[in-house]
Amino acid sequence: MKVKITSSKTVKPVYDGGVAPNTGEIVPLNLFDRVTYDVHVAVIYAFRPPNPPNATLELGLAKALAVYREWAGQLGDGPDGKPALLLTDRGARFVEARVALARSMPLIKPSPELLRLHPSIDGPAEKPLVQVQLTRLRACGSLVVGFTAHHRVADGQATSSFLVAWGLASRGMPVGPLPVCDRAARFRPRDPPLVEFPHRGAEYRHLPATKPRGDDDDDELLVSGVAHDKIKVHKVHFTKDFVARLKARASLSSFGPLLPPPAHQRRGGGYSTFESVVGHLWRAITAARGLGAGDPTRLRISVNGRTRMRPPVPRDYFGNLVLWAFPVSDAGDLVSRPVGHAAGLIHRAVARVDDAYFRSFVDFASSGAVEAEGLAPTADESQVVLCPDLEVDSWLGINFYDLDFGAGCPFYFMPSYLPMEGTMFLLPSFLGDGGVEAYVSLFEGHLEEFKKICYNIV
Numbered sequence: 482m483k484v485k486i487t488s489s490k491t492v493k494p495v496y497d498g499g500v501a502p503n504t505g506e507i508v509p510l511n512l513f514d515r516v517t518y519d520v521h522v523a524v525i526y527a528f529r530p531p532n533p534p535n536a537t538l539e540l541g542l543a544k545a546l547a548v549y550r551e552w553a554g555q556l557g558d559g560p561d562g563k564p565a566l567l568l569t570d571r572g573a574r575f576v577e578a579r580v581a582l583a584r585s586m587p588l589i590k591p592s593p594e595l596l597r598l599h600p601s602i603d604g605p606a607e608k609p610l611v612q613v614q615l616t617r618l619r620a621c622g623s624l625v626v627g628f629t630a631h632h633r634v635a636d637g638q639a640t641s642s643f644l645v646a647w648g649l650a651s652r653g654m655p656v657g658p659l660p661v662c663d664r665a666a667r668f669r670p671r672d673p674p675l676v677e678f679p680h681r682g683a684e685y686r687h688l689p690a691t692k693p694r695g696d697d698d699d700d701e702l703l704v705s706g707v708a709h710d711k712i713k714v715h716k717v718h719f720t721k722d723f724v725a726r727l728k729a730r731a732s733l734s735s736f737g738p739l740l741p742p743p744a745h746q747r748r749g750g751g752y753s754t755f756e757s758v759v760g761h762l763w764r765a766i767t768a769a770r771g772l773g774a775g776d777p778t779r780l781r782i783s784v785n786g787r788t789r790m791r792p793p794v795p796r797d798y799f800g801n802l803v804l805w806a807f808p809v810s811d812a813g814d815l816v817s818r819p820v821g822h823a824a825g826l827i828h829r830a831v832a833r834v835d836d837a838y839f840r841s842f843v844d845f846a847s848s849g850a851v852e853a854e855g856l857a858p859t860a861d862e863s864q865v866v867l868c869p870d871l872e873v874d875s876w877l878g879i880n881f882y883d884l885d886f887g888a889g890c891p892f893y894f895m896p897s898y899l900p901m902e903g904t905m906f907l908l909p910s911f912l913g914d915g916g917v918e919a920y921v922s923l924f925e926g927h928l929e930e931f932k933k934i935c936y937n938i939v
Contacts, residue, residue: 484597484616486578491609492539493572494547506568507559508551509665512846513786513801514633515564516684520862521612522640523599523629523897526884530622533651533887535577535615541651541886542613546573548656549643549799551634552611566634573611576600580618591714591920595898599627610634626884627897636801638785641879643799648885660799667794674844677837683807684842685856712865712900714922717762717935721915724754730938731757731824752824755875755907756831758917760823761938762905763871766923767812769931772869774813780827781872782806784834791836804842805859806830812869819939867903868924875907877917882909896920 494501546553551566553573559565600612614627630640639660646656681687719727732751752760759780767778786802787794794802808830815823850856881894895918896906902922910916923931 482580482594482597484578484580486576488577490575491572492543492546492575492613494550494553494570495540495543496547501570502550502568504568504570508566508568508662509559509561510556510564510566510633511664511668511800512843513668513803514664516846516858516860517636517801517803518632518860518862520632521608521629522632522637523627523899524881525595525598525893525895525897526626526628526891527893528624528626528886528888528891530624531888532622532624538615538647538651538886539575541647541649542573542575544650545643545647545656546611548646548650549660551662551799552630552643554610555607556610556631556633564633572609573613574600574609576612576614578614578616580616580620590716591895591898593898595895598625599629599897626891629897633801635799636785636803637783637874637876637879638787638796639799639801641881641883642797644884645880648883648887651886658797661795661797662799664798664800667798668843670844670847671840674848675841676845676848677841680842680845681856682859684804684846684859685851686859688855688857711925712902712922713925713928714898714900714920715928715932716895717919717921718910718912719758719917719919720910723936723938724758724915724917727761727820727938728752728754728757730819731760731821733821752821752828754917755877756824756827757820758907758919759873759875759905760820760827762919762921762935763810763823763827764816764820764939765931765935765937766871766921766927767869768816768934769923769927770868771927771930772812772816774811776812776869777809778812778815778869778871779807779809780830781870782808782827782831783874784831786834786839789835790839804834804839806834865901867901871903871905873905873907877907877909 496502550568550570553570554566554568555571557565557567598616599614610631612629616625616627617623618625628644630643635643642660646660649656728751759782763778763780772778782805783803784806786804787796787798790802806827808826810823810826845851882890884891893911894908895911896908900922902924904922906920908918908920910918921928921931
């Protein structure tokens with residue numbers, strides 16, 4: 482697939498009445514923004530024809546940026562030297578491209594080709610916080626939208642709200658509901674503070690002692706490069722029927738204290754789709770990796786705090802509000818016991834990340850201990866290999882599919898190609914059949930074994 486770039490420009494916010502607000506405003510990043518990944522995240526959309534012209538989408542983007550000003554700004558430091566968003570109205574990068582010939586839509590499976598369908602996420606640190614590429618496929622008339630956005634500005638839910646707003650503005654409709662932009666003032670520590678949970682090793686880690694650069698560093702870079710070349714991304718499709726059978730199997734497991742709570746204590750009873758699917762994938766990947774008794778394996782699961790904090794944070798809060806759950810198991814025990822055991826571990830770990838946990842994190846992160854001890858976030862985008870662990874991002878409850886530029890919602894949505902071993906993304910099936918898509922990154926040898934067993938329900 483040969484992608485030809487036809488234009489690249491900067492799109493600045495367009496305000497109603499043409500009056501721009503003060504561009505010297507500074508919004509401090511809060512504790513949740515600073516503890517997440519310092520990286521651009523890339524996704525791919527595909528729309529069937531007919532589609533509006535690029536100029537319509539460009540104007541819609543400009544209007545959406547006027548509502549979500551943070552995306553048009555820059556990351557920098559505030560007067561106190563702490564990380565902040567500078568509302569400079571610098572704008573977003575807007576790239577137009579076309580593919581002259583394509584036998585079929587190049588979205589059948591994850592591959593490095595996907596990287597050509599969105600602006601590069603590599604390059605200088607001062608690149609725009611939002612980058613968009615519109616690629617027209619002349620053979621079939623489809624439109625592919627490659628979108629990248631910096632994670633420290635917003636989490637998945639907030640980013641999806643911006644994308645929906647872009648669609649509304651492109652259709653000439655008012656953007657609503659409006660984002661709640663109070664990140665700098667919303668999360669204050671309690672007086673007195675109460676740190677009830679261990680946050681070192683969860684959200685924060687001690688940095689290793691520095692050492693002079695030597696041959697060992699070159700060896701580590703070489704190993705990392707070789708590992709990266711051997712990592713593949715695979716898409717698994719679980720049908721609605723498969724997910725139903727998997728949930729039934731998980732909820733029938735009986736392991737003493739790991740038994741699901743009684744049905745009246747849980748909506749619908751049994752384990753959720755997320756708990757069942759992730760438990761199943763955790764077991765299958767652990768088996769495919771060849772891990773056995775005595776090998777610990779840990780999941781890192783993103784947990785949205787909007788509905789967990791008390792009072793609940795508005796759904797339209799714009800920023801980051803994610804912490805992580807960390808279920809852990811002995812690999813041999815995990816594989817030898819049924820999927821309900823894994824689902825139970827996941828359920829209990831996620832349930833512990835409640836209002837008390839979020840409040841404890843705010844108190845700890847505000848205490849000065851992070852700075853005094855030189856702690857760094859455990860969300861480390863430089864990692865290439867997570868084995869024996871896994872990281873899970875679920876987009877099952879996020880409205881990414883609601884983006885509509887005027888000709889209907891996308892027929893395809895997916896994360897862009899990310900060969901980071903041990904990562905998993907869960908999405909609703911693009912077929913609309915009630916199933917689940919899982920994008921799994923593994924070493925090539927482990928992936929072949931995973932493919933053999935990923936549909937076995939045990």
